[in-house]
Amino acid sequence: MTYVRTLKRIRLDKTNYRKRAAVIIGRHSFVTVKVTDQNIAVQMLKPTPTGDLVIASVHSHELAKQQGWKGSSNSLPACYLAGLLLGKKAQAKGTNKGILYIGKDHFTTRVAACVKGIADSGLNIPVGEESFPDGDRISGQHIADYANALKADKDAYNSRFSALLKNGLKPEEYPAHFEEVRFKISGKAAEPKAPKKEKKVEEPAKEKKQKAPKREAKEDKRPDKGAKKK
Numbered sequence: 001m002t003y004v005r006t007l008k009r010i011r012l013d014k015t016n017y018r019k020r021a022a023v024i025i026g027r028h029s030f031v032t033v034k035v036t037d038q039n040i041a042v043q044m045l046k047p048t049p050t051g052d053l054v055i056a057s058v059h060s061h062e063l064a065k066q067q068g069w070k071g072s073s074n075s076l077p078a079c080y081l082a083g084l085l086l087g088k089k090a091q092a093k094g095t096n097k098g099i100l101y102i103g104k105d106h107f108t109t110r111v112a113a114c115v116k117g118i119a120d121s122g123l124n125i126p127v128g129e130e131s132f133p134d135g136d137r138i139s140g141q142h143i144a145d146y147a148n149a150l151k152a153d154k155d156a157y158n159s160r161f162s163a164l165l166k167n168g169l170k171p172e173e174y175p176a177h178f179e180e181v182r183f184k185i186s187g188k189a190a191e192p193k194a195p196k197k198e199k200k201v202e203e204p205a206k207e208k209k210q211k212a213p214k215r216e217a218k219e220d221k222r223p224d225k226g227a228k229k230k
Contacts, residue, residue, distance in 0.1 A: 015103060015104065016103050016104050019101065019103065020101075020103070023047055023099070023101055024047045026099075027047070028047075028097075028098060028099045029044060029045065029046045029047075029055060029090075029095050029097070029098040029099075030044075030045055030047070030098055030099050030100070030101040031043070031044055031045075031086070031098050031099070031100050031101065031115070031118060031125065032045065032101055032102070032103075033079075033083075033100075033102060033105075033110075033111045033114045033115075034105075035074055035079065035108070035110045035111065035114075036074065037074070038073060038074055039059065039060040039061065039073050039074055040059070040060045040073065040074050040078060040079055040082050040110070040114070041057070041058070041059050041060070042057070042058045042082050042083060042086045042114055042118075043055075043056070043057045043058075043086075044056040044057070044086060044089075044090040044095060044098055046095075055090055055093050055095050056086055056089035056090040056092075056093055056095070057086075057089075058082045058083075058085045058086045058089065059082075060073035060074060060078055060082060061073070062085070063078060063081055063082060063085070063181070067081070067085070067181050067184055067185060068180075068181060068184070069081060069181050070164065070167040070168060070169040070177060071140065071164065071167075071169060071174060071177065071178070072163070072164070074110070075140070075143075076109065076110060076113045076133060076137050076138055076140070077113075077138060077139060077140045077174070077178045079110045079111070079113040079114040079117070080113045080114065080116055080117040080120075080138045080182075081117060081178070081181055081182060081185060082114055082117065083113070083114035083115060083116065083117025083118040083120075083121070084117035084118070084120060084121050084182065084185050084186060085117075085121075085185050086114075086117075086118060086121075087117065087118040087119075087120070087121025087122065087123040088121050088185060088186070090123055091121065091122060091123055095123070096122075096123060096124060097123065097124035097125065098118075098123065098124075098125055099125065099126060100115055100125060100127065107131070109133050109137075112131050112132055112133055113132070113133050113137075113138055115127050115131075115132075116132045116133070116138065120186070121186065138178075139174075139175040139178045139179065140174035140175050140177075140178050141174070141175050143171055143174045144171060144172045144173070144174045144175055146171075147161060147170075147171035147172045147174075148172050151172070
């Protein structure tokens, strides 16, 4: 048997070196997104022969301490705001474009929300619009709807949203608070939502009855049996 030596980070399933080589060869600045059970960390890095240089970095703690965010530190709204703040920081450092590099991680909804924030900041990052979460989920509207539905049961309401209430945020006010922090970071008001178009139900087309072709009366050229021969 022969021993094939593999790199430690391959054995530990931490690095995809094919993707890593493509990033280095392309000389693209790249974004990494790490979401844990409690926080989110986003970085914009530039690859160099001696290692990666950090251009900009955002941690969910920064949203709470510097931007006044009172919501969850790893929810979809927090991921979006972290991406938005990272995009603003990177552009302030002179970086206007980058690519997403998640290595061996999966492209989850929270990662997509973060990339949506980066794209909305004005930074050029190639990604398909169809991969982004719905706008109501990014703003936390689903949290507000759940809170309103749970409000009748005070014990369940207080237990489920104890962390938000401790921070002084009512869960049913989640979208308004999200918009407040989003405006503080971007300096732009939210664009009005386009009304949803109602789908018209097309009626089945009526089948036209085809008229049977008229048969032309043919002259009977056969001699009449009752006619007398001349």
